[in-house]
Amino acid sequence: MPDNTPEITIITDGSPSYVPAVQYLNRQLDTGISHKQVIGLQNLDSQSEKYRPFKQMSERLNRTFRFHTNSASGFKEPNGFISTVALFTTHYNFLRPHEALNFDVPCPLEQLNSIATLQGKWAKILHIATSLP
Secondary structure, eight states: OOOOOOOEEEEEEEOTHHHHHHHHHHHHHHOOOOEEESSSSOOOSSSHHHHHHHHHHHHHHHHHHHHHHHGGGGOOOOHHHHHHHHHHHIIIIIIIIIITTTBOOOOOOOTTOOOOOOHHHHHHHHHHHHHHH
């Protein structure tokens, strides 16, 4: 792995399906991804104690995602679901203020700073996305 590549750690629950996925990524992409499992609801080992807050963040994201996409289940076309995921991800990362970030967005875009309304920000993001080469 190149020296300038950041170390990546994936934190998951105890599902055995994550282990082969991390092994695949490390083998195919020549990465050094480390995998930490947080098992159960109590910190019974040092690894669970250290990494539980990160697992809880991903669980909260999953609950938020399911809440916003649950009513849209039953897509007949894959593009419907893909569009919903893309729009949710855009909202979550570029538009939604997060309490943990002092009510800032995780990925601020300079182009949105002068726009006051949420509708205007959406219009600008859609314009940026459709203007890409």
